[in-house]
Amino acid sequence: MIQSLQRLFQDMMTPAASSEQAEPGQALAVAVLLCEVIRADYRLEEAELEHLSMLLAARFGLPGDEAQALVSQACDETESAVDHHRFLRAVRDGCDYDERVALVREMWSLALVDGDKDPLEEHRIRRLAELLHVTHGDFIRTRIEVEAGGE
Numbered sequence: 001m002i003q004s005l006q007r008l009f010q011d012m013m014t015p016a017a018s019s020e021q022a023e024p025g026q027a028l029a030v031a032v033l034l035c036e037v038i039r040a041d042y043r044l045e046e047a048e049l050e051h052l053s054m055l056l057a058a059r060f061g062l063p064g065d066e067a068q069a070l071v072s073q074a075c076d077e078t079e080s081a082v083d084h085h086r087f088l089r090a091v092r093d094g095c096d097y098d099e100r101v102a103l104v105r106e107m108w109s110l111a112l113v114d115g116d117k118d119p120l121e122e123h124r125i126r127r128l129a130e131l132l133h134v135t136h137g138d139f140i141r142t143r144i145e146v147e148a149g150g151e
Helices: 002-013 026-039 046-060 064-080 085-094 097-112 119-131 136-147
Strands: none
Touching: 026 046, 026 064, 026 085, 026 097, 026 119, 046 064, 046 097, 085 097, 085 119, 097 119, 097 136, 119 136
């Protein structure tokens, strides 16, 4: 566990190459895309951050402190990144279709954790689902499942 924490912090502190940014790891790419959803309404609520940490811990088998460090890193990346195509590419290339659909389901659960379906969050999820090549039918199906409580 200590080694994985050290690796995480080393990855966070290693500067990206000046001519080209390094490809993000799968966990960071997923975390950044999920963070994009909770930032879409211009409010970062504690409940959303906690739910994001829980989702990442479950998806990647991380202990709580590593999941929280990943959330922090993802939020920093989201704020400082010029574009998010490298994160989208990492997820598209590293996940099969069912995993991408599961990611869209997680996006919906984050958007609805505060009990409010904000149009800005819905728009962001719709756009990310399109960029992840998730069909509109699966986009709608996952929303309905999460709204019905079938996460």
